[in-house]
Amino acid sequence: MITVHHLNNSRSQRVLWLLEELEVPYDVKRYERDATTMLAPASLKAVHPLGKSPVITDGETTLAESGAIIEYLAGKYAGGRLLPPAGTPERLRCTYWLHYAEGSAMPPLLMSLIFNRVRTSPMPFFAKPIARGIADKVMNNFVSPQIKLHFDYMEGELGKSTWFAGNEFSAADVQMSFPLEAAASRAGLDASRPKLAAFLERIHARPAYQRALAKGGPYELMR
Numbered sequence: 001m002i003t004v005h006h007l008n009n010s011r012s013q014r015v016l017w018l019l020e021e022l023e024v025p026y027d028v029k030r031y032e033r034d035a036t037t038m039l040a041p042a043s044l045k046a047v048h049p050l051g052k053s054p055v056i057t058d059g060e061t062t063l064a065e066s067g068a069i070i071e072y073l074a075g076k077y078a079g080g081r082l083l084p085p086a087g088t089p090e091r092l093r094c095t096y097w098l099h100y101a102e103g104s105a106m107p108p109l110l111m112s113l114i115f116n117r118v119r120t121s122p123m124p125f126f127a128k129p130i131a132r133g134i135a136d137k138v139m140n141n142f143v144s145p146q147i148k149l150h151f152d153y154m155e156g157e158l159g160k161s162t163w164f165a166g167n168e169f170s171a172a173d174v175q176m177s178f179p180l181e182a183a184a185s186r187a188g189l190d191a192s193r194p195k196l197a198a199f200l201e202r203i204h205a206r207p208a209y210q211r212a213l214a215k216g217g218p219y220e221l222m223r
């Protein structure tokens with residue numbers, strides 16, 4: 001039996017969604033973020049040394065890293081769906097987006113989360129203007145232009161095909177859901193990028209996505 005070690009408001013939501021798309025049985029073991037630090041509880045380290053979510057167990061196999069998990073589950077349980085056939089251009093695109101989501105799209109979004117925290121964290125009054133000045137400078141000179149670059153790129157790519165790996169829905173779309181949801185929640189992704197906005201609407205309307213929300217509990221990404 002597959003067990004998803006699911007942290008609230010996290011990347012593991014997309015693993016629940018994938019499993020609902022696959023219609024395979026699985027268990028969910030829930031973990032709650034610390035309300036102040038937002039970190040995962042130490043108990044998750046008993047499953048994987050990094051203590052991050054998602055991590056799954058499937059029989060003797062323990063696997064972390066959402067791209068690897070999604071590729072593994074789709075390869076083992078999708079019966080040929082969700083991963084385009086090996087050796088095709090669509091498969092290469094699928095692999096590309098499986099890596100791009102965490103390797104390229106997430107870093108600037110994470111930086112934006114961190115520098116927003118720097119701006120809003122409690123600190124002595126005399127430190128505030130300095131901290132805010134540094135945060136604003138990093139955001140304006142580096143992070144925001146990088147985010148715009150990625151938004152423009154992803155918008156352009158979704159102009160070429162309905163889904164990220166081609167005209168069929170695939171594992172790549174599940175993996176790409178998280179950076180796009182994070183972008184909509186904290187980095188100003190909106191209807192000015194109509195292809196990306198339509199992608200989010202389409203995935204949110206999928207019955208499997210809705211079922212995964214019911215399984216995972218409230219899903220509100222950090223701002």
Ligand SMILES: N[C@@H](CCC(=O)N[C@@H](CS)C(=O)NCC(=O)O)C(=O)O
Pocket residue numbers: 007009010011012038039040041051052053054064065066067102
């Ligand atoms: N690149 C990893 C990132 C894993 C990760 O950072 N997960 C976050 C949740 S979205 C987490 O566990 N945060 C809690 C913590 O770091 O303690 C993946 O895609 O699985």
